Amino acid sequence: MLKLDEKGLIPAIIQDEKTGDVLMLGYMNKESLRLTLSSGEVWFYSRSRQELWHKGATTGNVLRLRSIVKDCDSDALLVKADPAGPTCHTGERSCFFQKLAQDDTA
C-alpha cells in the first residue's frame, strides 16, 4: 500500500528512460496515478493549482509512460518515461538545471 502524505500526495521522480536524465519531480494523488496507468501518459496533481494535471496536454510535451516502481518505504515513486519534448516550462529538457546560489544555504 502506498504511503501518501497528509494531503494525499506522493512524490514522483520522472526519469528519461533513454538518457537516464532526471527530468522533474512532481506529485501524484491516487487519481493521477490511475490516470497515468490507464492512459500511458503521466498525470500529476498540481499543488499550486490544486487540480489534476495532464503533463503536456497544452504544449504537446507529454511524458509517455514506460514503467513505475516504488521505493522501499512505499512513499516515493520512480517513473521512467519517454518525453515528447522539453519537460521544463522554461524550454530546458530537464527542470534540474540551476546551480545553487549563495543564499540557498544562508
Add this chain to the structure above:
Amino acid sequence: MLKLDEKGLIPAIIQDEKTGDVLMLGYMNKESLRLTLSSGEVWFYSRSRQELWHKGATTGNVLRLRSIVKDCDSDALLVKADPAGPTCHTGERSCFFQKLAQDDTA
C-alpha cells in the same frame, strides 16, 4: 532562494553519478544541506526520527557528493553522488525496486 516546505524541508533526489540510477529520495533542511556541502558526504533530515542524518554513518555506506543542482522552481534538489555501498537499508543498491501492487491504486 530555495523554497522549503512548511516543515523547512526540501526533497533531494539522489542519483548515482556513474550509473545514472536513481538511488533514493531524501529530505534536507538548510543545516543538512550545509553539512553536505562542507563535508562532501550527503546528510539528510530524517522525518521519522526528526534529526539530522549522516547517510551511511553507521553502515559505512556513505554517499560521496559529486554535484547538486536545483529545479526551475527551486523546490527540489538533484544530488549526484558516488555511493560507497548499497544505498537501501534492505541491501539493494537503490531504494526503488518494488513493483506497484494492486492495492496501490485502489
